[in-house]
Amino acid sequence: MRFTVSYRIRASDRAGAMARAEGIALEQTVEVPRAVVPPGYIEDEILGRVEELGQLADGIWQAQISYSPDTVGEEITQFFNVIFGNSSLQQGIRVTAIDPGAEMLRRFPGPGFGIKGLRQRVGRQKGAMIAPVLKPMGQSAAALAALAAGCIRGGADIIKEDHGLASQPAAPFEARVEAIAAAVAKANAETGCNAIYIPNLSGPADQIEARLRFLKAVGAGGVLIMPGLLGFGLVDRIARDRALDLPVMTHPAFLGPYVLAPDTGIDHAVLFGTMQRLAGADISVFPNLGGRFGFSAEECRAIARGCRSPGGPGRPMLPSPGGGMSLDRAGDMIRMYGEDLVCLLGGSLLADPANIHLAVAAMRQAVDAAGASPN
Known part of the structure; x- marks a missing residue:
């Protein structure tokens, strides 16, 4: 029933490592000194338990701490709070693995579509998908819509908005999303493609739900979320809504500090x-x-494995590496990541906006050729 989190801990000796591990178990649950933890249910069930402690290297230890599902309830944000809430504020502690266990997987079933569902939605049953990124901010809604249509004529699978497109004066949210969705629908009809448009969901907290309903109503085919800014709870809310029926793409903006320090974070x-x-x-x-x-x-590679591993939580999902994608790197990308992949195509496509279809078509050909070649 309990779920387990692995933490890499910096400590000079075993006693210090155990003290830190026990401190995490307290901090992530009851947040009171050990001596005042109430006996019975709270001590036996709610309090985190240090299940294992082993040394990885000089001064580096790994602890496995288990937690009761009762510490979480039904909220993904509380789940992540138990995994690494207050302890994220301490140096020398890094989350290295999460084993949700059967009960937490029941409560949080994961991707609504996953790799198989996305392939069915865009109509590409094999090979890497390509996703040109609409940018930069400052362009009009009409200009962005024209780029989107050109990308579909070139063979794009996903039209992704840049995460920096919000509701700027040049292209306010509603006007932009409606114009691009219409252009995508028209280009799909003309080409026989089934590309989906994934706008960036942004706005004040009291407008998020209305904007979500709006983008669905005008024909968007998915939604881009920055969980570092808008929260993982919003990802969970959209993924669970079968009536909404929208795939979710997440963007890493604002999450960098969690991973960049070698012995702190996640x-x-x-x-x-x-x-x-x-x-x-x-x-x-x-x-x-x-x-x-x-x-x-x-x-x-580790991220891609985390996205697609059959033993991971819920359906395997698509990794989408961004930056550094070019025609001459297509083969390297496919060899490194495999074909269950969304290749983001960024600023290099914008050298000649009027002929963006040619640039996308060339990338489509390169990616397909790389997938067809023996490794």
């Missing part, structure tokens, strides 16, 4: 893989190897 695969799946994301965007953000090859 492992890359856990944050961009396991936690996104638990919240219900179908596509997880993360910085690609060779881009401007400095993730290593092994970190990127």
Whole structure:
């Protein structure tokens, strides 16, 4: 019944490591000194338990701590709060794995679509998907809509908005989303494609639900969420809504500090893989190897494994590395990540906006050729 979290802990000796592990177990649950934990149900069930403690290297230890589902209830945000709430404010503690257990998987079933559902939705049963990114901010709604239509003529599977498109004066949210959705529907009808448009959901808290309903009503095919800003609870809310019936793509903006310090925070695969799946994301965007953000090859591979592992929570979802994608890297990308992948195509496509269909078509050909070639 209990779920287990693995923490990598910095401590000089075993006694210090055990003291830190027991401190995490207290901090993440009862948040009172051990001597005043009430006996009975709270001590026996609610209090976190240090199940294992082992040494990884000099001064580095790994603890496995189990928690009762009763500490969570039915809220994904409380689930993550128990995993790494107050302890995230302490140095030398890093979450390295989450084993949700059967009960938490029942409460949080994960992606509503996953890889199989997304492939059915866009009509691409094999091969990597390609997703041009509409940008930059400052363009008009009409200009962004024209880019979207051109991308579909080139063979795009997903039209993704840049996470920086909010409700700026040049392209207010409603006008932008309606114009792009209409352009995507028209281009799909003309080409026989089934590309989906994924706008960036943004706005004041009291407008989020209305904007979500709006984008669905005008024909958006999914929704982009920044859980670092809007919260994992919103991802969970959308994924559970079968009437809404929208795939969720998550963007890593604002989450970087969780992974960048080597001995504090959350492992890359856990944050961009396991936690996104638990919240219900179908596509997880993360910085690609060779881009401007400095993730290593092994970190990127680990994220992809976290997204797609059959043993992970819920349906396997699609990893979506962003940055560093070009025609001459298509083969390397497919060899590194495989074909269950969403390739983001960014700023390099915008050199000639009027002929963006040619740039997308060239990338489509390169990705398909890389997938067809023997490894």
